[in-house]
Amino acid sequence: MTTTLEQRTAAFKKLDEIKLTFARRDWFPGTSGNLSIKISDVPLQFAVTASGKDKTKLSPEDYLIVDGDCNSVEPTNLKPSAETLVHAVVYQSIPDAGACFHVHTIANNVISEVYAQKQSFTIHGQELIKGLGIWEENALLNVPIVENYADIPTLAAAIKEAIKPDVPGVLIRNHGIYAWGRNDFEAKRHIEAFEFLFEYQLRLLQVGNLSAKASGIAI
Numbered sequence: 001m002t003t004t005l006e007q008r009t010a011a012f013k014k015l016d017e018i019k020l021t022f023a024r025r026d027w028f029p030g031t032s033g034n035l036s037i038k039i040s041d042v043p044l045q046f047a048v049t050a051s052g053k054d055k056t057k058l059s060p061e062d063y064l065i066v067d068g069d070c071n072s073v074e075p076t077n078l079k080p081s082a083e084t085l086v087h088a089v090v091y092q093s094i095p096d097a098g099a100c101f102h103v104h105t106i107a108n109n110v111i112s113e114v115y116a117q118k119q120s121f122t123i124h125g126q127e128l129i130k131g132l133g134i135w136e137e138n139a140l141l142n143v144p145i146v147e148n149y150a151d152i153p154t155l156a157a158a159i160k161e162a163i164k165p166d167v168p169g170v171l172i173r174n175h176g177i178y179a180w181g182r183n184d185f186e187a188k189r190h191i192e193a194f195e196f197l198f199e200y201q202l203r204l205l206q207v208g209n210l211s212a213k214a215s216g217i218a219i
């Protein structure tokens with residue numbers, strides 16, 4: 001089965017919008033980050049950002065369509081994201097996932113380093129946890145953290161192992177976050193909620209340090 005021109009155009013247009021929105025927030029420093037939108041389940045095919053592009057800009061050569069083995073389904077000179085295998089693993093592990101986004105921010109990097117030993121970042125009682133689709137009273141959120149393996153198959157395997165069905169994201173230590181959702185709208189909401197929670201925790205730690213200093217407590 002081949003992807004229709006309509007599916008291709010629609011996915012690329014959505015990726016354009018997401019990419020520019022995230023770029024305005026400086027979520028793609030130094031060409032980092034990658035985005036994908038699923039086009040079909042059987043066989044698995046998804047549109048993904050080409051590798052190494054300046055993601056603050058739009059060009060006719062920004063995306064390509066790949067299969068579950070990360071091979072382009074059409075002739076192209078474009079190279080898929082170096083981390084395409086992570087997207088494939090997310091779609092294979094969470095059959096409901098329809099979009100998967102990856103960004104590098106200061107907040108997600110610092111949080112991933114601060115909580116690396118615990119292999120997860122835990123937060124509770126914060127309203128934006130609801131943005132992740134978790135609506136219980138005083139809900140507790142545990143975001144898994146994996147090591148930043150340079151070998152992508154090793155990184156993808158670690159992410160596969162760490163994925164929890166009820167938490168739509170995984171942090172990579174000193175690297176960034178992968179977050180997903182049933183569609184691009186939901187994946188965007190999820191990554192925004194994660195980033196808010198990381199930023200919140202970061203500022204809370206900073207305020208804690210400042211007030212400890214102000215009261216003369218050694219930290």
Ligand SMILES: CSC[C@@H](O)[C@@H](O)C(=O)COP(=O)(O)O
Pocket residue numbers: 030031032033034049050051052053080081082083102
């Ligand atoms: C340029 S640093 C970031 C990369 O090493 C990688 O982590 C990344 O997110 C982007 O890689 P890409 O191949 O462009 O999708």
Ligand SMILES: [Zn+2]
Pocket residue numbers: 032033034083102104175176
């Ligand atoms: Zn990355």
